[in-house]
Amino acid sequence: MLREVRRVWGTLCVCVCVCAGGRLSSYVSPQDSRAGHLSFCTKVCYGIGGIPNQVASSATAFYLQLFLLDVAQIPAAQASLVLFGGKVSGAAADPVAGFFINRSRRTGSGRLMPWVLGCIPFITAAYFLLWFLPPFTSLRGLWYTTFYSLFQALATFLQVPYTALTMLLTPSPKERDSATAYRMTMEMAGTLMGAAIHGLIVSGAHGPQRCQDTSLPGPVAVSPDATRLYATAAAAVAVTYPVCSCLLCLGVKERPDSSVPASGPGPSFLAGLALTVRHLPYLKLVISFLFISAAIQVEQSYLVLFCTHASRLHDHVQGVVLTILVSAVLSTPLWEWVLQRFGKKTSAFGICVVVPFAILLAAVPTAPVAYVVAFVSGMSISVSLLLPWSMLPDVVDDFQQQHQHGPGLETIFYSSYVFFTKLSGAGALGISTLSLEFAGYEAGACEQTEQVVVALKVLIGAVPTCMILAGVCVLMVSPTPKVPRQDFSRQLSLQRRTSCTLA
Structure with missing residues (x-):
């Protein structure tokens, strides 16, 4: 070694x-x-x-x-x-x-x-x-x-x-x-x-x-x-x-791209999108991860803000963030093995592991709890990133089996999935940040009101919990695509993947 x-x-x-x-x-x-x-x-x-x-x-x-x-x-x-x-x-x-x-x-x-x-x-x-x-x-x-x-x-x-x-x-x-x-x-x-x-x-x-150098309320000078x-x-x-x-x-x-061109022109993006969203396994997969990906983004965005203003964890922010990322990287091979050994739907329950710990952090914001939550959150983030890119090839193969004479729409499947998940993250972050405005968040202030502290606890605990549970429930009731017996789907899975980012 x-x-x-x-x-x-x-x-x-x-x-x-x-x-x-x-x-x-x-x-x-x-x-x-x-x-x-x-x-x-x-x-x-x-x-x-x-x-x-x-x-x-x-x-x-x-x-x-x-x-x-x-x-x-x-x-x-x-x-x-x-x-x-x-x-x-x-x-x-x-x-x-x-x-x-x-x-x-x-x-x-x-x-x-x-x-x-x-x-x-x-x-x-x-x-x-x-x-x-x-x-x-x-x-x-x-x-x-x-x-x-x-x-x-x-x-x-x-x-x-x-x-x-x-x-x-x-x-x-x-x-x-x-x-x-x-x-x-x-x-x-x-x-x-x-x-x-x-x-x-x-x-x-x-x-x-x-x-420490100011005792006046309100924003502190930058x-x-x-x-x-x-x-x-x-x-x-x-x-x-x-x-x-x-x-x-x-x-x-x-x-040079030496691939053979298609025999005929493919459908337009809107026509292809209309075909893909009518495919029930794909539709339920997208809806499920709209909730899950939005929950992960909300948790990431508010963790540092929560440690700064809703708990006394100023000195642990960097350690907590690194714990999340190291846990996510190290647990990736484990989740790859779980996907192969127990199936993709079963591994989806790994996303729910973070739920009780997120609630615990909101209720007991201490340093030991924060590090435990960070470690579990990293594992949850890892499987939430791996799972959709593992299930999408099966959904595409299932669509192609049902539409054997139809056009190949792999690009539209992937680009529309990325589009919808980015859009859901935009809505979740925009609405949740706007909630701080209604709670009375004062930019630059050393001390925030009790309403802001409560809002941050809800955003770090209750909001991701509800979104993750809703997403996993949708995923559990979705039909399982029929995977072809040959290894064709597995051979194409890495070629089809786009960037798997933790951010």
Whole structure:
């Protein structure tokens, strides 16, 4: 095991050093030309390309709401608009990105790679400006809505061609599956990096010491150290975009798409969507995970805010967040085994494990309870992310069996699922943040009213509980798709998956 670890780290160092010298493409080309084989270095560089979006998404999922309310000090109603607008923008960008990218022409660097590289400077600037504190106060809500929406849309335009690049790396399905496994491993590592890097840098901006120098009620003036810490964290995360994209460009060569075109034109998006939503297993799967994914996003977004204002856990925020993410990463192989051993519907009950612990945290907000809840929450998040991407291929195969002479609608199944889940997250975050406004949340204040504390306890306990139970109930009553006996569905499952993000 130690020898294998040394080999992996040695190859990674070679990749980085050769990339720095601009010679990686010539280094890997002889390996890749052998019957569609992808070298280890190429797979690593491809996986590195998925790190930046996950780093940024993890940081925004846990810390953006706290930044908007306590550092930017915009009203909760405006923070609700920022979160809702950004999520809707990302959802709307999915079909738009697919439309334009599918109609783009191949260039000297490929058909998909120019989209990836073209997004980098804009998404880097948008992410940094999202965490920047402008000198004016009256239009800050509009400022953050604009840049969060722009960031989410650009992240989609980056992620769509990046994930589709898997099909143009090699004609070998086995090598594609291997490259996808590298990508998902790197993305999980990126999720951990995002929360760790951003959290460690900004941890000094929200400690109890910021309120020790004032005894006046109301908002506390924004410390220059807080703005500097958030700007530093934003720069540290933003720089991963150009660095990782350079490694991706130098280490991965896009091959021409040699797939045979379809015999006839497929249906329009709306016509295909009408066909997919009439398929009962898919409809119930989507409805189920609309509730479940919204519950996970609400729990992630309000955990840091709950620890800051509804409990005395200021010093444990970073540890709790990292516990969630480490638990999610480490429990992924366990849930993969459970899926294969006991079935997918049975493993769905693993999502419910967090329910009693979330209620316990709201009732007894102490440090030991918080860490236990964080560990269990990570396990629940892991299975909630794995399960839909495992069940969707079965639903698509079931649809194709029932419509053997119909068009292939795999792309519409996946893009519409992503669209609906993003839209549900936007609605859940927007409405829940708006509830803080009605509860009387005062942006930037050291002490919040009892109504706000109660609202945060409800948002961290009761709301995710109800959503998860509703989603699991819908999933349990949905019909089980008939899976073909051959391993065709399993062979395509990794190729069909989009990014599995914890944010």
